Amino acid sequence: MTLVLIAAMIFSVAMSNFLIYEYVSASRFNELRNRLMIITQTGALALDADMLKRVPLNREGINTDEFRIISGKLKEIKKANPRIKYIYTMARTGQKGIWQFIVDPNPTMQRAMPKWRTSYPGDKYDVSGFPEMRQAFSGPSVDKELSADDWGMALSGYAPIYDEEGEPVAILGVDVAADEVYLTQREVHKRILFILLSGIIVSLALGMLISKRITRPVGELVEGTRRIAKGDLRYEVKASGSDEIRELAKSFNQMAKGLAESRQKSLDYFYRVVESLVRAIEAKDAYTKGHSERVADYAARIALKMGFPDEKIMLLREIASIHDIGKLGISDNILNKKEKLSDEEMDLIRAHPVTGEEILKPLRINKEMLAVVRSHHERHDASGYPDKLSAHNINIFAAIVSAADAYDAMTSHRAYRKALGKEEAVAELKKNIGTQFNPKVADAFLELLEEQER
Incomplete structure (x- = not known):
């Protein structure tokens, strides 16, 4: 019976490490493929x-x-x-x-x-x-x-x-x-082999001495492996038992933490690439230069005023800085046109939130933040686009970006009109509370603007 138990533990450790290696290899490669998909899609839209x-x-x-x-x-x-x-x-x-x-x-x-x-x-x-x-x-x-x-x-x-x-x-x-993905795969492979050998040695030694006490912690390691394989990189194994098992669990948790940090770095990199493309487009037009950065700053300050946690505010600032990424697919002649747009041209403009969402979907961005890109032109009274959502059906962060976007647009010069003064823009915000803007968002924004005047 003891030999069967030892064999089962060896198999569990081996399978655990095999699943981790498979996940790491596939995860890094898929991150690179998703990154390249974003670059080619956004690049093609710009041509x-x-x-x-x-x-x-x-x-x-x-x-x-x-x-x-x-x-x-x-x-x-x-x-x-x-x-x-x-x-x-x-x-x-x-x-x-x-x-x-x-x-x-x-x-x-x-x-x-x-x-x-x-x-x-x-x-x-x-x-x-x-x-x-x-x-x-x-x-x-x-x-x-x-x-x-x-x-x-x-x-x-x-x-x-x-x-x-x-x-x-x-x-x-x-x-x-x-090269980074290839070298990482090789390095991870070496680590996995080391952990596999260590696991086998530990399992053999402890299995012969205290097999009953090992069954539970090894099961916890296997469960951790399954969670990691499903993408839950923040799962932490809390293995009890001997010092050797605790060390193995510690190594496992360090690997999971490293993978989570690597995935976050990749996501941050994607943001930087998309931000660079947005800025390249805005730089061509003096009227819209810096628009996305200002909107991101307004949105973050409104969210802070409304009491959202720092983690949410950081994510909101990131997504607000690329909220207009869908405009990559719209001709400069349309974006900068001084005359009234035709119906077909307006349809192209109204499609940019959906285009932006499609561009960013492969990044596996938080769904709540992805909704900001799709819904930042929705209106509180359901007269916005693309989905004509109303009131509480509009994501609160999309409502924040909507107010910030509208205010910056009103206070910035455009090809077809001059900028409004701050007092005029504030008057427009107040006038459209409950129709265009979420009342709670608008109140927080107005209070913020009033504090700036003091």
């Missing part, structure tokens, strides 16, 4: 499909204004994300499985990867061996495996570039460095 179609597909095409403009935007995307190794655009040809380059910021660079050697406009490329790449005209996709070149490991992602009719005319390709 002008009609301008791409005007680039001559020959080597002289690099001398055209269209090429230089698109190349400049690709370099901006690469600058915002230093992990990008290569970034380029491609289009189909009349031949099955054969595509051609349109714009690459560095067409004369000698590629180390076996995909291509040159990338001038019109250069052909056989995509038949890259299934994820071939799917790019149907929707964003990312390679399922890492690839190696002379400079390390890389992962490639692709996203369609749509014209005004919603038809895909080209794809954006991005290759990012993946």
Whole structure:
């Protein structure tokens, strides 16, 4: 019976460590794939499909204004994300499985990867061996495996570039460095092997001496492994028993804590990338420059005034700083138009909260904060968009950002009107309490603005 118990404990420890290793490997790789999906999607939205179609597909095409403009935007995307190794655009040809380059910021660079050697406009490329790449005209996709070149490991992602009719005319390709993920997998593998051996030794020693006392703590370790495998990285094993078991539980908890911190760092990185793209768009228009940062600051101060905890306020500031990320898919001509927008143009404007939500979904952001992006144009009286929510059905943090967004818009110069004075803007806030604005949010904001005057 003792031998059976010992064998069961060894198997439990081995399976626990195997599940942890599988989770860590998959988690890091999926984080990289999600990050790359965001970069390609947002990058594709920032490119002008009609301008791409005007680039001559020959080597002289690099001398055209269209090429230089698109190349400049690709370099901006690469600058915002230093992990990008290569970034380029491609289009189909009349031949099955054969595509051609349109714009690459560095067409004369000698590629180390076996995909291509040159990338001038019109250069052909056989995509038949890259299934994820071939799917790019149907929707964003990312390679399922890492690839190696002379400079390390890389992962490639692709996203369609749509014209005004919603038809895909080209794809954006991005290759990012993946050495960190690869090295982490190797390091984690070494640690897991060490923990596995330690677990076996501890299980054998303690199993022969006090098998009954070990059964429970090992079960707690197995339960911890299951929780970690499901993504609960904040679960802590509280194992009792001998010093060896407690040390094993401590090592387990340290690993879980490290994974949680790593996931948070990745999420913070995603925020920085998206913020960089939002700022790049706002910087093109003197009227909206700094808008998102001001809205984030107002929103955080309103939330503090309303008594929300620091953790919630920090998350709100982060999401408020990228609340308009969906505008990446809207032409600059529409955003900066002085004349009245057409019905079709208004439909595009009203779609940006949904577009923003779709861009951020892969990040696994807190649902409460994701609702801020989708619902920051909802109104208390249900006359807003995109879902015409009313009163208590509107997420409270979305209501906060709505008030902050409206106030900053009123007090900022726009292409179609001059800024209102502070008194006029305050009057508008009061006038629209209960119709446009949540009364509690508006009262807190008005009190905050009044305190600033003292």
